Amino acid sequence: MSTPADPADIFRQEASDLLEGLEQALLDLEGDPGNRDLVNTAFRALHTIKGSGAMFGFDEVAAFAHEFESAFDRVRRGETAATPALIAIALNAQDFLRTQIESPDSASAVIGLCILADLRKLTQSAPAALDAGAKPAEAAMSQDAQKVYDISLRFKRDVLVNGANPLRLIDELRGLGEARVTPDVAAIPALDGLDPLACLMSWRVRLTTRAPRRAIEDVFMFVADDMELGIEDAAQAQGKAVAPEPPAPAHEADAGGVKRIAKESATIRVQAERLDSMMDRVGELVIAQARLTQLSAAGAATLGVAEEIERLTSSLRETIMGIRMLPIGSLFGRFRRLVHDLSRDLGKEIDLVTVGEETELDKTMIERLADPLIHVIRNAADHGLEPPQQRRDAGKPTLGTIRLVARHAGAEVLISVTDDGRGLDVKRIRAKAEENGIVAPGAPMSESELHQLIFHPGFSTAKEVSALSGRGVGMDVVRRAIEGMRGAIEVATEPGHGSTLTLRLPLTLAIIEGLLVRVGATHYVIPLTAVEECVELAAEVDERSKGRSFLNIRGDLVPFIRLREIFCEPGRPEPHQKVVIVNQSDSRVGFVVDQILGNHQTVIKSLSKLHADVPSFSGATILGDGAVALILDTPHLIAAGQTRERRGGLKPLEAA
Secondary structure, eight states: OOOOOOHHHHHHHHHHHHHHHHHHHHHHHHHOTTOHHHHHHHHHHHHHHHHHHHHTTOHHHHHHHHHHHHHHHHHHTTSSOOOHHHHHHHHHHHHHHHHHHHOGGGOOHHHHHHHHHHHHHHHTOOOOOOOTTSOGGGGGOOSSOOEEEEEEEEEOTTTTTTTOOHHHHHHHHHTTEEEEEEEEOTTOOOGGGOOTTOOOOEEEEEEEESSOHHHHHHHTTTSGGGEEEEEEEHHHHTTOOOOOOOOOOTTOOOTTSBOOOOOOOSOOOOOHHHHHHHHHHHHHHHHHHHHHHHHHTTOHHHHHHHHHHHHHHHHHHHHHHHHHEEETHHHHTHHHHHHHHHHHHHTOEEEEEEEOTTOEEEHHHHHHHHHHHHHHHHHIIIIISOOHHHHHHTTOOSEEEEEEEEEEETTEEEEEEEEOSOOOOHHHHHHHHHHTTSSOTTOOOOHHHHHHGGGSTTOOOOSSOOSSSSSSOSHHHHHHHHHHTTOEEEEEEETTTEEEEEEEEESOSSEEEEEEEEETTEEEEEEGGGEEEEEEEOHHHHHHTTTOOEEEETTEEEEEEEHHHHTTOOSOOOSSEEEEEEEETTEEEEEEESEEEEEEEEEOBOOOTTTTTOTTEEEEEEOTTSOEEEEEOHHHHHHHHHHHHHTOOOOOEEOO
16 A cells, blocks of 8 residues: 655645746736736735645745735735836745745744845735734635625545645634534444545534635635535525535536535646656566567567567557656746846846747756756856947847747757857957867867867856856856766857857657667667768778778768777677768767667666766667667767867778
8 A cells, every 4th residue: 555645745746836836927027017917826826825835734834925925915906016126025035935845944034024024115015923823814804794604514535645634724714703613423434444544524614704705715725626615605595495405516616505526637746756667667678578579580479479569668668758758848937037037146138038848858858957057048148148238339239138949859859048149259268278278279170169168177268256157167067967968069159149059968868769780799879869871881991991081971071980999899890891870960970880780779777887987888778688788979989080080181981
């Protein structure tokens, strides 16, 4: 029997989504302060956090959210404008709420009081008692005459497992006025048949209150899908002798009686660890299927079964991969706040434009992309975009733009960060590299190689060290992170008009399509996304190529490297060698192999700590016969091929 989820963890998960929505609404509101929908969205998020916090025992969170909500309610009623100053304080309050929920020990009460004081000052709202015992629902009281409501409550059996506490909700009703509570225990069985996790009681409450009906409904807004709620005006019902109606269906709502009952959700939350475990099992299934295929090749009787299992395995793999895919917009949304704060700290007007938020990427990739993209965006804002006066002098608008774009390209995802700033100063980059001893003075280098110098550890062209730049830390971290995801980085720049940094990433880090090749007795896998074509290297061409490393592929000179030499394979090469032409970042290099064995579904296994730093390999996989094949790190090997090309003076060879 699985252990029920911790109610506190359920609240934290829900609150994280609500805080994200609150932040996005506040950022949008800064640019469109009169938008009532945005104001209501922010208010609803606060209201939900307040109620959920009280229900799950996060009393300090509920109390702070109540004060935050009370101040923001004046904006909702049109009594206070959503000025940039108010939005700035509201964002600070949102940050404090997140700290209260995620790291309560580090949430200073003094800081919280200061934030609320600033909010009250800007909204001119009277302070209320900030104590955990205060009932947030009291804010909903009106000065109307008292009314009497008859309220019926019936919860789903599993409401306790889901983290709700009916008694806390009834206590909130008591906070609205005088409440007479009558429990109904008729459905509770004898002790030996009692399920301690099932909610079998129901309640009737007669509530005398000045609060509007909406305040009663709001008490139960967080469990509305897990209960039947009936609210009836007792004065209107007097003198009526009407039999109680049966509960309304899930799709109906009766204004005088049952409000809502449970509806099935179209989505469920799944723990990431369970997805990872399932992905591991699928990987093992792919390996077992490959072994069966290899064994069945010797016997026709099992071949049909092997093909059917292969089809099912492929379908299951694609399904599981689809489950792991998430829209990258969940990541892009985080950077709006980053750019907002950078604009304030740098004194620059910056607009962030995002395109392709619906582009899907493996959840693990999205998690690992956050830090590299933060570095890239900070670099674009600090180094790329000029201060307002310099932009005016250059005939540009003072508002600088950073464009964050994601799109699919085959089995890859391209993520580009473009700014309309000053562009890279190639001369300064070279001078700084020579000054730091990174390159020899006067050494020949292409423009693309000069661009790549910005990723060298410790490299920086900043004239001053600031809180954001100048310490030579950042872009080298980006390159290591992207290469660790089997990706590559491309840089393009136009002096005076800006730069574009493009990340090329595989869709997933779990299973890839690969080209299985053999060099001597060793098998290697080349990621299929990098493979452009295969050609034969005739024996006479190979004999003439000693000391030379170029092929002429339809008029293009393509450098090639012999994997046998690179990996020190013993023995002589076979007579009919093949050349696998790979393309990475518009650079083409040929890998000379003994045999091409065909496509292979590659389950990627990490290398041991002892071998993790070997640059030529990005991982390993297990073949059908149990042997291990190493996965080639094509960007590294292509760089090696380009190094050979620069040593130059080599005549091209014709591919057979």
